[in-house]
Amino acid sequence: MFTIAAYSLGGLGLIFALSLGIASRIFHMEIDPRIEEAMEALPGANCGACGFAGCKGYAEAVIKDPEVVPNLCAPGEEEIAKALAKISGKEAGAGDKKRAIICCAGGEDKVERTFTYEGILDCESAAILYGGNKACKYGCLGYGSCVKACLFEAIEMNDIGLPQVDKNKCVGCGKCLDVCPKGVVKLVPVTATVYVACNSMNKGAQVKKICAVGCIGCKLCVKACEKEAISFDNNLASINYQNCNDCRTCMEKCKSNSINVCM
């Protein structure tokens, strides 16, 4: 009995060990040492600005995929782009850096609250209740989910209950975009100087009733723009920064002051 037990258990163990050994030979995966090098070069913040699942995902992609450029790491800036370019043997390139802006100017002084919200103080929870308690259903709820989401402490709440992005600290990772239930936070190129500080897709008359600084869809900016850089979609102006030449005519023409200078 004892010998049978020992033999059969040992035999089974041996079979499994052998098959595992053979399998690991057959299905051997080469791990590129450059991936580890790239991992070390990256900041390790796992912010996801590159569009991959953390720094490891980007390190793998930049080495393996010839189409992934080495300058996607937003917080790393040029230094890391150069390091990655060296490791992966690709060209660094300029890359288009972006930063976050808050496309809503309707603070506590301009837009009313329709009811008193007494729940968890973050925007996602507030938005579950009837889409939030702001009179404007597209506007910033002001409970600071983006402030909490920012890994770089680049967003702060200002006096009128709106978040404010510090452009020197913002690395354009887009974390705040994901948590905003209203889509008020948007990314613009760092070179952008004007932006539409409104997110409302309501019709003009409706906007006027609830917010003094909302885009009413008058299209004066579209007519004023020489470069045809402004377009209209769902009663809301949007600026195409590739065409914008920073003349700021749109800002002067805007009746509701919803086109603002980037702070």
Add this chain to the structure above:
Amino acid sequence: MGIELVLMFIGAVLVNNFVLVRFLGICPFLGVSKKVDTAIGMGMAVIFVVTMSSIVTWLVQKYILVPYNIGFLQTIVFILIIASLVQLVEIVMEKSAPALYEALGVFLPLIATNCAILGLAILNIQNSYNFIESIIFAIGGSIGFTLALVLMAGIRERLALASVPKPLQGASISLITAGLLSLAFMGFSGLVKM
């Protein structure tokens, strides 16, 4: 025969749900049920591994343990089988199905120590199921596990936004939820005569 298998399947999914009625695999049930996505990932991995391991353990039981009269080694042999099987699946999958490997991620190695898998393999033998029956039972049981996991994850996603009284926050509210869920599943008893 056919109708019996269907009844057995339903019995394994609902009436004798692995997590909520038999209380097996509680660790992943509480550990990986914070998000529906990960719960589904874990569930899929379990379905896969349970089905594979029940096939192998059944064959080993029938052709090695019983003929040589060494049934007392069942537990240790089954653990050996499950552990190596999970490892083997991981190696093969990394090479041949990298997308699936990425999707399952950390859940595959986690499964190696999941008692629901060992429990299912042993239940197959205890209930003296034949080969087909044990496969159906394995699939049913693991789908039941996935169902429980996804239900729990759905509730917990909601719960994360609710204001829970302070003494109940964290693990205690999860356990209370699990208890209530289990109570609900007890209602299925008598649906299928086992």
